[in-house]
Amino acid sequence: MIKTYIRSSSIMKEFSHPTFPTIHIQLLNKQDHTEMIQQFVSENHAHLTNNAVALTAAEVLNELLDFVPSQNSTRDKNLYGIFDNQKLIGLIDWITNTPTEGTALIREFTLEPSYFEAGLALPLYHALEQMAHETDAEKITVALEASKANMIAFWQEQGFEKEVEQANTISLTKNI
Numbered sequence: 001m002i003k004t005y006i007r008s009s010s011i012m013k014e015f016s017h018p019t020f021p022t023i024h025i026q027l028l029n030k031q032d033h034t035e036m037i038q039q040f041v042s043e044n045h046a047h048l049t050n051n052a053v054a055l056t057a058a059e060v061l062n063e064l065l066d067f068v069p070s071q072n073s074t075r076d077k078n079l080y081g082i083f084d085n086q087k088l089i090g091l092i093d094w095i096t097n098t099p100t101e102g103t104a105l106i107r108e109f110t111l112e113p114s115y116f117e118a119g120l121a122l123p124l125y126h127a128l129e130q131m132a133h134e135t136d137a138e139k140i141t142v143a144l145e146a147s148k149a150n151m152i153a154f155w156q157e158q159g160f161e162k163e164v165e166q167a168n169t170i171s172l173t174k175n176i
Helices: 030-047 057-066 113-117 121-134 149-157
Strands: 002-007 010-015 023-028 077-084 087-096 103-111 139-145 161-166 169-175
Touching (some): 010 121, 023 030, 023 087, 030 057, 030 103, 087 121, 121 139, 139 149, 149 169
Antiparallel strands (some): 023 077, 087 103, 139 169
16 A cells, blocks of 8 residues: 655655555655665665766766756756655655656665565555556656666656667666
């Protein structure tokens, strides 16, 4: 079961799933969570999906915390932490209305490998799709490193289709 509610103009989620009873989603912010995000990025650098291999851990951290497309405002960006009890096990960087109005962009969708292998990615994706519906998004785009074959396969299994491939980046899109 997933509930969506508005708090301080940011979408927050209450996530519960019978297979993953200790997992919850929390909106992260730079002031309170930088150290935690930095540790996660350092420990999971190889598993990040969006050009992380080409970037240092510090550059990835800055991208996660600060990047907002020029046509967007900071209120369009939400960085979610995926927690197992109190341990940060994943990140989702979600930006609304980019690159166009009505499109939600997933810039990062990363889980520690053991949680991905256990199947947690699918209910998390369903939560994102539900949130997209509830915020009137018409499509979702995910950007990831072209070498991440397992992640490309995951998104294609969810109905995403390859839209753009440039150098080492691929964009997959799904109309919802």
